[in-house]
Amino acid sequence: xxxxxxxxxxxxEYQDYNRDDGRQMIGLEGFQRLCDALKCDMAxxxxxxxxxxxxxxxxxxxxxxTWDSKIREMGVADNAALKKAIDTTVAKFxxxxxxxxxxxxxxxxxxxxxxxxxxxxxx
Numbered sequence: 001x002x003x004x005x006x007x008x009x010x011x012x013e014y015q016d017y018n019r020d021d022g023r024q025m026i027g028l029e030g031f032q033r034l035c036d037a038l039k040c041d042m043a044x045x046x047x048x049x050x051x052x053x054x055x056x057x058x059x060x061x062x063x064x065x066t067w068d069s070k071i072r073e074m075g076v077a078d079n080a081a082l083k084k085a086i087d088t089t090v091a092k093f094x095x096x097x098x099x100x101x102x103x104x105x106x107x108x109x110x111x112x113x114x115x116x117x118x119x120x121x122x123x
Contacts, residue, residue: 006077011067024064031060038083049086052106059110 014030014037026034031051032042040046047060054062055070062070076082093100 007068007071008064010071010078011064015064026062026067028060031062034079037079038086040083040086045090046086048107048110049089049103050082051110052103053085053089 011024011026014026014034016025016027016030019025019027031047035042035047035050038046038050040050051059051062053070053074055066056062071077071082074082074085076085089099089103093103
């Protein structure tokens with residue numbers, strides 16, 4: 001498993017430095033670079049699974065502290081291992097309904113536009 005310094009360096013490869021609030025964060029541009037490096041199609045399921053696995057509060061964003069915690073939790077040390085973890089999670093959805101349900105609920109929360117919203121409009 002990677003050390004804190006290695007995980008932080010990995011995070012910095014995708015960090016967005018142009019933030020006005022000074023937060024250490026991978027934002028949408030950095031997340032897209034990460035997905036490109038992982039060969040995850042942005043129109044597919046993998047970027048959503050990645051957001052969920054990284055504990056993102058907003059789809060496609062993650063702060064350094066959360067990144068560190070979730071990367072350690074997954075036990076991955078590089079992009080290849082992270083991609084494998086995503087693929088394993090997607091495959092697991094077919095047999096682990098509780099895991100899929102947790103993912104589905106988080107996706108619904110990402111897509112809601114108001115706090116009490118019960119449905120996500122189809123576009």
